[in-house]
Amino acid sequence: MxxxxxxxxxxxxxxxxxxxxxxxxxxxxxxxxxxxxxxxxxxxxxxxxxxxxxxxxxxxxxxxxxxxxxxxxxxxxxxxxxxxxxxxxxxxxxxxxxxxxxxxxxxxxxxxxxxxxxxxxxxxxxxLHPRVTRRLIAAFAARSDAEPLVRPAALDELTERELEVLVLVARGRSNAEIADDLVISPLTAKTHVSRILMKLGARDRTQLVVTAYEAGVVVPGA
Missing domain, CATH: 3.40.50.2300 (Response regulator)
Structure with a gap:
């Protein structure tokens, strides 16, 4: 193809x-x-x-x-x-x-x-390369015109494990790295990411990063 x-x-x-x-x-x-x-x-x-x-x-x-x-x-x-x-x-x-x-x-x-x-x-x-993700996070943290935090209601549908995965995605971790961090299989990590995408109605991994920071799930510099 x-x-x-x-x-x-x-x-x-x-x-x-x-x-x-x-x-x-x-x-x-x-x-x-x-x-x-x-x-x-x-x-x-x-x-x-x-x-x-x-x-x-x-x-x-x-x-x-x-x-x-x-x-x-x-x-x-x-x-x-x-x-x-x-x-x-x-x-x-x-x-x-x-x-x-x-x-x-x-x-x-x-x-x-x-x-x-x-x-x-x-x-x-x-x-979404981790090196560039860090620059993105720094830019978001420095924005003086950042909008107030908005927490989508769909975040409440995520399980505790899915929230953990969302935080790691927002920090630029790959599925393999998420698997290592949480001591789970890469396939399980991929499944968690897929479910998070579906629940939050996000197009892809990059939008998960934006959602996590805009909602305050992850705080720049923390």
């Missing part, structure tokens, strides 16, 4: 580089290239790609608006968005996750890591 990728970036050289890299990889193809967010949304609706590589800063409509538009469209439920950012844009990273992105990459990502990310997200997994 070939994974189709939509490239959305206003820098032609960046698009050309990513396009050449993806085109040279077996099982991956570029279905379209666009230079602004509005065009990205239109292209997603036309081509229905498996993955969109979305830059944040683009004309007409920025990447976060475009990401939100794509993830909110029921007809595009199968389209996953990876937002491209830098460590200097941590606030944008948080906004991207809230907008429904399946993950994010640094714009200076190594070619092998980019290709792996596309495959991981296309397979339905979230891309």
């Amino acid at each position: 070939t994974v189709s990728v939509l490239l959305a970036d206003d820098q032609g050289l960046v698009r050309a580089g990513f396009s050449a890299l993806i085109a040279a990889e077996d099982g991956l193809e570029v279905c379209a290239e666009v230079a602004d967010g509005a065009a990205a949304v239109a292209a997603a609706r036309e081509h229905r790609p498996d993955v969109v590589l979305m830059d944040v800063r683009m004309p007409v409509m920025d990447g976060l608006e475009a990401t939100a538009a794509i993830t909110a469209d029921p007809a595009l439920a199968g389209v996953k968005v990876i937002v491209l950012t830098t460590f200097e844009l941590d606030d944008y990273v948080f906004g991207a996750l809230r907008a429904g992105a399946a993950g994010f990459l640094l714009k200076d990502v190594e070619p092998a890591d980019l290709l792996r990310a596309v495959r991981v997200v296309a397979a339905g997994d979230a891309l």
